[in-house]
Amino acid sequence: MSLVVKRYIPLVITFIMGIIMVIATYFLAPGTPERDATTLLTGAVDVIVATAGVIGLIVLLRHHGVNISRRGKYWKYSTITIIGVILYLIVGLYGVATQGRYLMLASEHFAWVYNTIYTSMDATIFSLLAFFIASAAYRAFRLRSLESSILLFVGALMLLGRAPIGGATWSGFPDISTWLLNVPNAAGNRAITIGIAIGAILLAIRQLMGVERGYLGPERS
């Protein structure tokens, strides 16, 4: 594939689309025909995402298929992954075919798999966090230095302030935890948020100008 197709055309498309969205966001009022036209353009993202989903499915099946055929690391998990993907796909398509539903998510077969398998597994994995956090708190919250001591005391105050037992013990705990959230936490988070936003703006400008090309993949393959 020539350099023009691999590099220059994607860069030109990125620049044009980026400029259109910048103009739409900052210069076009909502409700105007020009703004509505750009809304149709953002709707095209669904098409791109759907296409990317199909490509993702192919890449996933290929990656795990190769791993199974080579008996690579954790190949048994690769088998489970492939079975899971194919089964869920079949269930979804079966729901659409038999119920005439517009969307897979509304199909009762799809919902059954979701409610009985996915929900249980997802909730279980997340619930395990409670145990890991308890163990991590026990090991990490140590009076090693001034900073870690402050972290420990603030963590303890938040633990008491955000559960009813704190308020039942002393009415000041909820107020302290609210103050911690509203003042020192907000100050730190605000700094982080503003920093991230400035970084994102710079990255966007670099991408529009074609300086940042990481999203196109390696320069030479």
Next chain:
Amino acid sequence: MSLSSIAKIDRRYLYVLLFIFVTLPLLYPLKLPIPIGEHAKRVYSKTEDLAAGSIVIESFDFGPSTRPENFPQAKAHLFHVRERGMKVVALAFWPSGAPIGEDALRQVYGSDFPNIPEYGTEVVYLGYVPGAEVGMQTFADNTATAKGTDHYGTAIGSLPLMQQCQSAADFDLWAEWASGTPGEQQVIQFVQGRHGGPSAVPIVVGSTAVSVPGMMPFYLTGQIYGILNGLAGAGEYEFLLSIDYGYTYAQGPSLDAQSVGHVLILLFIIIGNIGYLLTRSKGGKS
């Protein structure tokens, strides 16, 4: 076992203790009183202040993993909105949130949902709206462009409520039940920020407790009007609704379990530090 050796206790003992101490209050609730914080009060007052007939967007942007925290928040708010005679457009920008949203609507509007008389005029369920933050932006600009049909395949144009709800200019409140991205920050950025700011599109958020610290800058500027903070926030809202509307305050046992869990973790921390300090005083390596 000496105190200093406690610092090296096998973590599996902690797991067993935590399991027991969290399970007991679920079986035998302590019935601890719940303090009502300002964050939850603001969600409640904002919803109370809206007139009957206002259009409220209920966005279910979370998955099963955070359902214990997000679902009771969303369900209680949905109940409140229905009791106040408001109109609801519910949707999900997470695919995994779509079945949960439908479940909440069924629990509040009846198990026959969507086959209820008020469907289409008082309440609509759009289900999953694809595109994440771009989907949010598209929905706010033009609801029909973001989703041509509701969750059940009915054309949006045939639903009277959706004719009244064509863009963000028609939203009176956006209730965001979130536990990640896209979530409240994307609603601020792509809906509120592009359509007149907090006064035009007020946002209330229900979130997992772990996400709330990151929202505080937006709360303090008024971009987020109120927050239900994790399970405690759900309990606070249920309690407020129980006073005014007779809603069931169901989170008591869960919050008792959370309280006991927190106290146990505090005890772990104290014991761990005693062990650590004793080890250090003896010149040992912790």
